Amino acid sequence: MSKHDISGKNVLIAGGVKNLGGLIARDLAEHGARAVAVHYNSDSSRDDAEKTIAAIKDIGAQAFAYQGDLTSGAAMAKLFEDARSDMGCIDIAINTVGKVIKRPITEISEEEFDSMSDINSKAAWLFLKEVANHVSDHGKACTIVTSLLGAYTPFYSTYAGTKAPVEHYTRAVSKELGDRGISVTAIGPGPMDTPFFYPAEGEEAVQYHKSAAALSPHSPTGLTHIEDIAPWIRFLVSDGWWMTGQTILVNGGYTTK
Numbered sequence: 001m002s003k004h005d006i007s008g009k010n011v012l013i014a015g016g017v018k019n020l021g022g023l024i025a026r027d028l029a030e031h032g033a034r035a036v037a038v039h040y041n042s043d044s045s046r047d048d049a050e051k052t053i054a055a056i057k058d059i060g061a062q063a064f065a066y067q068g069d070l071t072s073g074a075a076m077a078k079l080f081e082d083a084r085s086d087m088g089c090i091d092i093a094i095n096t097v098g099k100v101i102k103r104p105i106t107e108i109s110e111e112e113f114d115s116m117s118d119i120n121s122k123a124a125w126l127f128l129k130e131v132a133n134h135v136s137d138h139g140k141a142c143t144i145v146t147s148l149l150g151a152y153t154p155f156y157s158t159y160a161g162t163k164a165p166v167e168h169y170t171r172a173v174s175k176e177l178g179d180r181g182i183s184v185t186a187i188g189p190g191p192m193d194t195p196f197f198y199p200a201e202g203e204e205a206v207q208y209h210k211s212a213a214a215l216s217p218h219s220p221t222g223l224t225h226i227e228d229i230a231p232w233i234r235f236l237v238s239d240g241w242w243m244t245g246q247t248i249l250v251n252g253g254y255t256t257k
Contacts, residue, residue: 003138003181004241006234007032010087012080014039014070014127015096018048019194020144020226024094026055027230028237033092035062037083041069041097062087070097071118076126080134089136092237095127095143098163102200105157113158120162128173128184138181140237143170144229145247147188150255167247174245183244185236190224190251197223214253224251 011028015021016038025036036056040049049065056063064086068075084090099119101112124143131141148160149167166186174184191197191209198206210222219225232250236243249255 004238005032006092006238008034009091010035010037010083010089011092011094011237012037012039012083012087012090013094013096014079014123015041015098016094017045017052017065019096019196020189020192020229021094021096022048022052023226023230024096024233025052026059027234028092029056029059029061029063031234031238033061035064035087037064037066037087037090039066039068039070039079041067043067070123070126073126073129076123076130077133080130084134090134091136091139093127093131093135093139093141094233094237095124095141097123097127098144098146100159100196100200102155102159102205104155108158113162116158116162120159121165124163124166125169128169131182131184132173132177135182138241140241141173141182141184142233142236143186145186145188147190147249147251147255149188149247150249150257170247171245178244183236183241185243185245186247187229187232187236188247188249188251189229190249190254192229193221193223193225209254212254213251216252219252224254228252 011033013021013025016025017040025038029036053063053065066079070076145163145166148156170184170186216222
């Protein structure tokens, strides 16, 4: 077995019980992961966690679930420690945690900015710190960011702005961990057809996003779908290991850098 195969590997996914995170969890189990540990933030996601755990077990992999607020360094460290204890080691770590606000900067409070910074930036930094502490040599790490990092657009100063630091965290940490053979990447999806997308966008904006990508005419909704992103994650945490330190926009031609 190649050290870059998914088969027999142990996976930890922050934000891994529904939408894109849940699909990644099931997808990696289907492609041979030995165990998949998923994280969720609040009690409102407990049912999703139980369903995802059941699905992973049905596929034939071991499954574990943990709850925690990953804007806390202690909680992030505990997540990695618990997952490592239960699975024996962590070979692949994926972070899908994020929050969206779309509003003019004048309408965003300092408290909202602080919350967004904690969720989108601080948690990603804490995640990569624990990757360095806990992921096995020749392991893989990937963080979900946003294709807005390649956009020139109003109203997303706080969302894209608090995701932007992750691009440099990815670069720097990949350099620090290169001697251990650990690859570190980030993926920026385009606007995704998930329940998180629609509340932040008005009807006019939704229609724009559905037609904005070069490949929109060939998508069922014109948007990015979680099924478009999961194969890229799978590739980067397996055969695509030679790609490291990069933020890749996967969006059907919605934006480029």
